[in-house]
Amino acid sequence: MAKANPARICPVAAFQRMISGKYKLRIVWDLKDGPRRYGEIRSGLLRGTEGSAEITPRVLSRELKALTASGLIDRKDFGEVPPKVEYRLTRKGKSFVPVVAAIRDWGDRHLSEAVSLVDAAE
Amino acid sequence: MAKANPARICPVAAFQRMISGKYKLRIVWDLKDGPRRYGEIRSGLLRGTEGSAEITPRVLSRELKALTASGLIDRKDFGEVPPKVEYRLTRKGKSFVPVVAAIRDWGDRHLSEAVSLVDAAE
DNA sequence: CAGCATCCTGCGTGATACTG
C-alpha cells in the first residue's frame, strides 16, 4: 500500500497533481450527468473552447487513464465490435463533483465576463 | 479590451488555466491568514512536500506574477533597502479561499491516507 | 468507434549564479 507516508501530504498539492492537465476537471464535470462514451466526451470538450482545436485521441486517452488511475472515473467496456466504451464517475468521483461545482460557481462570478489572463499578462 | 469574446468561456477551463502550475493554489492558501513576505511564502511552500526540493526564485516569482495578473493577490513593496515585499489576497482572492478550502477538505477526506497517484500509476 | 504508434514542439520547472 503505497509507502505509508506518515507525514502530511498537503491535500492542496495532491489535488493539484491529480487534476493537472487541461481537461481533467472538465471531463469530471461532463460526467456528472451520467455515463458518457469516449466520443461524447470528446465532443463535449469542444463546446466552450472554440479557440482551441479538437483534443487529440492521444491526449484524451491519457487524461482518461489518469482519472481512472486516480479513482475518479471508471471505464466500462461493452465487449466486441463495434467498440463501445463508457466512462462514469466512481463514488469518489461523485463526491468530487460538488467541489468542481464550487469552482465553476466561483469562476462564473469572477471570471466569466472579462479581466485577467489576457490583458493583464504583459 | 481583450477581444470581447462573447461566447461562453467555460469557468472550469478558465479556472484550470488560472491555477495552472504546482504552487498557485498553495500560495493562495498560505495567504489566507494574512499578508506574507516573499521569503515566508517560500518557506511555507517547503512544509508539506518534503519530497521535492525548495522552490526556486525564478518559479516562485513567476507564480506570484501570474497570481497578481489574475487579480488574486496584490503586491506591496515597502520601498528602499533592505527589500521588503508583502503579498496579500485581493478581494477576489479572498472570495476564492472558500473554494480552496473545499478542495482541501475534499482532499483531506479522499486522498490523505493512501490510494492513487502512486500504486495505481502503472 | 475507440483507441494506439510515432514524431515534434513549447513551456513549465529546476539548478546555478548574480544584483540592487
Added chain:
DNA sequence: CAGTATCACGCAGGATGCTG
C-alpha cells in the same frame, strides 16, 4: 532580502496516420 539572468530538461499536449 527579493528578486533577475541563463542554461538545461522532461513532459504535457498537439499533428498524423494506422488498427481491431
